[in-house]
Amino acid sequence: MKTNAGRFFEDFAVGQEIIHAVPRTLSGGERALYHALYPACHAIHSSDEFARSSGLPEAPLDGLIGFHTVFGKTVPDISLNAVANLGYAEGRFLKPIYAGDTLRSVSEVIGVKQNSNGKSGVVWVRTTGLNQRDEAVLSYVRWVMVKKRDVGSEAPETVIPKLNPVVAADDLPVPKGLNFSGYDFDLAGEPHRFADYEAGEIIDHVDGVTIEEAEHMMATRLWQNTAKVHFDTRQRPDGRRLIYGGHVMSLARALSFNGLANAQLIVAINGGSHANPCFAGDTVTAWSEVLDKAEVGAPGVGALRLRLVASKGGAVGALKDGVGKYNPDVLLDLDYWAFVPV
Amino acid sequence: MKTNAGRFFEDFAVGQEIIHAVPRTLSGGERALYHALYPACHAIHSSDEFARSSGLPEAPLDGLIGFHTVFGKTVPDISLNAVANLGYAEGRFLKPIYAGDTLRSVSEVIGVKQNSNGKSGVVWVRTTGLNQRDEAVLSYVRWVMVKKRDVGSEAPETVIPKLNPVVAADDLPVPKGLNFSGYDFDLAGEPHRFADYEAGEIIDHVDGVTIEEAEHMMATRLWQNTAKVHFDTRQRPDGRRLIYGGHVMSLARALSFNGLANAQLIVAINGGSHANPCFAGDTVTAWSEVLDKAEVGAPGVGALRLRLVASKGGAVGALKDGVGKYNPDVLLDLDYWAFVPV
Amino acid sequence: MKTNAGRFFEDFAVGQEIIHAVPRTLSGGERALYHALYPACHAIHSSDEFARSSGLPEAPLDGLIGFHTVFGKTVPDISLNAVANLGYAEGRFLKPIYAGDTLRSVSEVIGVKQNSNGKSGVVWVRTTGLNQRDEAVLSYVRWVMVKKRDVGSEAPETVIPKLNPVVAADDLPVPKGLNFSGYDFDLAGEPHRFADYEAGEIIDHVDGVTIEEAEHMMATRLWQNTAKVHFDTRQRPDGRRLIYGGHVMSLARALSFNGLANAQLIVAINGGSHANPCFAGDTVTAWSEVLDKAEVGAPGVGALRLRLVASKGGAVGALKDGVGKYNPDVLLDLDYWAFVPV
Structure with a gap:
């Protein structure tokens, strides 16, 4: 059987590292499509000039382009047999992503808990998106409910990770050079x-x-x-x-x-x-x-x-x-x- | 109230300059999407090589990409409360637009005329699209019928701009270097x-x-x-x-x-x-x-x-x-x- | 009549060369759209880094982007009046296509055969896609059934080209530098x-x-x-x-x-x-x-x-x-x- 059947609950163990497939180079094409698919108007993502006046080298791709790309790579490994996508925590956009960057994803399993019905369980993973220089550009935790392959299989030891309910203000990643002191409210669209x-x-x-x-x-x-x-x-x-x-x-x-x-x-x-x-x-x-x-x-x-x-x-x-x-x-x-x- | 409610007829006065928000950097992505959305085949916009053989540095974006981009920026300020888009005049494509250019728009109110019903009025604006070097790339007049905020508000003095029914041939902007003397009719598609x-x-x-x-x-x-x-x-x-x-x-x-x-x-x-x-x-x-x-x-x-x-x-x-x-x-x-x- | 009515069966003769119109420059925009339109995940086309680790300068565009682009140019000349697209043979992807390349197409008529009903005939063409350096990037034969303009017109001499049922392994074009000896199966997605x-x-x-x-x-x-x-x-x-x-x-x-x-x-x-x-x-x-x-x-x-x-x-x-x-x-x-x- 050469086709990917996805992981079941039994296939996850705390401490496991999963290398997700298919790195992806993003370009101006993805930026244009993002604008065609969503009514996206935030100036820093729309205009290289506006981004430069904010201290960045050019317009970074919308943070959610990075999120979706990094997330998408995890689907075949994490959530192909998921029953539900339960939550997110500790998401941090660590570095801006620019056209030309290549992203890949890795995840670490940080928690597992079998459901009392014995048919499924909850898996917590911390996923990191990396660029072509192996710099982390994004990190987040998500937890999903995943089917068991075999209802009769033994439950693993329950591990529920401690997650911050909110990213502390001091932990917010600031893009290098970001400077809004010359911010142009007219061009941004609101005062x-x-x-x-x-x-x-x-x-x-x-x-x-x-x-x-x-x-x-x-x-x-x-x-x-x-x-x-x-x-x-x-x-x-x-x-x-x-x-x-x-x-x-x-x-x-x-x-x-x-x-x-x-x-x-x-x-x-x-x-x-x-x-x-x-x-x-x-x-x-x-x-x-x-x-x-x-x-x-x-x-x-x-x-x-x-x-x-x-x-x-x-x-x-x-x-x-x-x-x-x-x-x-x-x-x-x-x-x-x-x-x-x- | 932080949301943009748009301008009403009373908010326009002749001589007013309006800086429109959200500058936009265009790329090969917008060019590709234009080809996916419309059956666009004009060779000068399709091929860098054809454009070079016509004296341009590379394929300019279709003029209507510029028009739509410049126009789109004016919508939140000019026509959010428009009842009808009445007409265009004196549109001139002043400079070619290339992938990598960033466009923004400014408009000047050049005419106002309240309708006899007192509920709306016509507003004329001359809109200019500018690139990242502050060069005008496009200029046109449009007039729209806009709702009044308050039917009882006083009518402004009527100003109807004099507009040329046609752009004179001498005023047609010629892109620098344009040269069709070596034009390849086979590659263009028709003789x-x-x-x-x-x-x-x-x-x-x-x-x-x-x-x-x-x-x-x-x-x-x-x-x-x-x-x-x-x-x-x-x-x-x-x-x-x-x-x-x-x-x-x-x-x-x-x-x-x-x-x-x-x-x-x-x-x-x-x-x-x-x-x-x-x-x-x-x-x-x-x-x-x-x-x-x-x-x-x-x-x-x-x-x-x-x-x-x-x-x-x-x-x-x-x-x-x-x-x-x-x-x-x-x-x-x-x-x-x-x-x-x- | 300035509109293209397309060629009819009578308009094709063996040995004829047809220069197809509208060269096309491809960019990262076409690559992004390909990913939006198809669930394309092959790593060598998705990631510049993966392509580099395989000996290529960057991710080539999917071979089918080249095929569709080259094919599309032939439609107005070959198949506008086609009744059916009958087959393909001897297709070879001769060189990788990269963002920034400009493609054009030429075809040679290599076979004609009028149908016994006198209303249509089969035309064989060998189409070549060329890049901006006039290098052949793609070559294939296709045959189509095309309507006759005039049922009464005389049948041409039948010429049926000899076509290989399969491209021999020795004739498979190998992109310069291609090297899978350091292939990363994790990143590619399957072992x-x-x-x-x-x-x-x-x-x-x-x-x-x-x-x-x-x-x-x-x-x-x-x-x-x-x-x-x-x-x-x-x-x-x-x-x-x-x-x-x-x-x-x-x-x-x-x-x-x-x-x-x-x-x-x-x-x-x-x-x-x-x-x-x-x-x-x-x-x-x-x-x-x-x-x-x-x-x-x-x-x-x-x-x-x-x-x-x-x-x-x-x-x-x-x-x-x-x-x-x-x-x-x-x-x-x-x-x-x-x-x-x-």
Whole structure:
């Protein structure tokens, strides 16, 4: 049997290192496609000139291009037999990624816990994206529920990793040279600076996008994510193709430009839930909540901790019901840090 | 309120300069996407070698890539609350745009006229696209009908700008070095030269393209055009997404290759009407009428003034009814100048 | 009449050379789009670093990008009035194609045979793709059935070219410098090497992709293939758009990664049939049969001769019925050589 059947729960052991296949060179082509697939307008990723005026050598690729590329490589090894993608933590965008960079991914298994039903278990991995100079550009933890190959196989010793609920402000990676002291608010698109945002504030991003099958499949393929359920109508009883959660993430982040145009760089992901499935035909809207603010050791740069919520028709600010369950229209609840001008 | 609500009629005053946000670096990625989204075959934009044999350093991006990019930047400031896009004039493609260039847009308000109903008004702006060296690469006038914020607000003094009905042949911008004296008609695809076209001649471009939602949305996003009605099925009572007029423009121009393969460079837009709305599922065809011819001060180069009509099923040559109203199947009526080999 | 009506059977004569129009410069944009349109994962085309470790200067574009580009240029001259695309032979990928290369195509007519019904005939052409240094990068023979302009016109003398049923192993073009002796199987994605494949072996590629209209049209346009039937719902009585056979070819080749991840480079096409039409909504799967193996004069490199079959729902290994007719679910039967690590 030459085809990859994917790992089952029994195939994971704490301490294991997994080298993921298919390194990928990114170019201006991926940048252009990102702009075609999402309404992405953050100036630092759109304009080499704007990036230069911010102290960078040219426009870095959107951080989520790096995230999706690094994530996509892990799918054949980690989540081909996953039942659910349960969460993210300790995501840090360690270095900007530029056109011409080649990314690859490695993961370490840092936790396992068999479910009480004996049919599946939870696996925690810490994944690192590396560039062609073997520099880490991205690191994050995710945990997934994975099927067991054999219900009768013995449960491994439970190891649940200790994860920080939030990346500390001091640990936010600052791209070398980043400097917002000459920031051009006109070119960025909005006048709101660090001081204008307050914890607890909710921002309605107003715009909505109705999703098409061709779009989410093109995006998901671009990241070389091979999970069958995104592409093949035979995979689900209802014949619908489940949209890759990262597609909703990028869509919501792009929509957040309207109200958060100056949240230029994603620098950390504290956590995230794909609360409900998304399908073609859904109209996705987004709102944000300012969770926290922090100073950053770079000229003119501050950090906002933001909750980004993608919804298919829900009210702005509505998230969970009385018992803490996500409302059925909530698609994504993402907790991240972004850099803004002070 | 941090979200951009767009300008209303009252927010425009003659003489106002508007700096549009989000500069954009274009690359080979945008060129490739343009070829994927439109059946674009004009050799000077397709091949670096062909462009070099025409005296240019490499293949310039299609002039309409520049137009859409510059136009897209103006949408949040000019037409977010527009009721209708009424017309274009005095469009000039001042310099070729190459992969690696970064474009931004500025507009000057040159006219305002409140409508007699008191609910809206017409705004004229002259928009200039600038590259990273602050060179103007494109300039055009457009006028739009914009809602008033408050029906009761006072009407401004009416100013209607004087606009040339056609860009004079002497004002057509010639790219530095352009030289068609060694033009290769085999590689360009057709033998027809300047002398073969006569004013009044009508050309049926024969081919048709049935449009998909994913295509027009990807195109419109690529130009960072954020007008809601193109993306969000909740914006119109009929649940349909209105296709960006520029998508039809590029589609018709690409279809015109068949019969106008040698109309290599768009150099001016004299005027244009988006005569009727276009929706996914429409099959777009195109025909052209030669309106005028002119000599140009560059070796081997002549200019054709062309009417380019996009239609969804109408007869070739059919444009308006007896009282001057566009036929319901006409989508676009564009009056432009292009350079051809003599 | 300025529009291209295409050549009819009478317009072809043995010995004729046809210079095809519209040279095309390929870039990282085309590479990115290829990854968005197909689930392409072969490492040598995905990563500059992987290609360098294999002795190439950077990642070459997928061989099928070259094939589609060269093929697309021939459509207006060869197959605009074709009734059927009958076969391929003697396809050789002579040199790798890199981002920045400009391709053009020339064809020589090498055979003609009028059909007994007098309405059409078969034309054989040998097409060569050339880069900007006039180096041949690709050569193949294809034959098509073309309509006659006039049923009454006299039949030409029948010439049927002698074609090799398979490209001999000694004739497989080896890219200069290619060296698989330091091949990284982890990064490539599978451990299977030359010795692990046996003639007669059948590989189920498992994955499936449901095709959308927007995807196949974007792909086909990207190759500047102008055949009307792919784009225009008015071309067939059933209103469906026929999918370009090369789209299925690329899709099947990309799906074959799962089981043939190390079949890195397509180097020859021995033959191929588009067995049945493909339409949007079809879910395409693929399987391969190892037909032959050969040694190659490059370090660490071996060649596999493979049959690649694309199907819409058929059983793995099922191809033809008792009288040699393709099963109705078979879309493509392609016979090619690929290089693998020994």
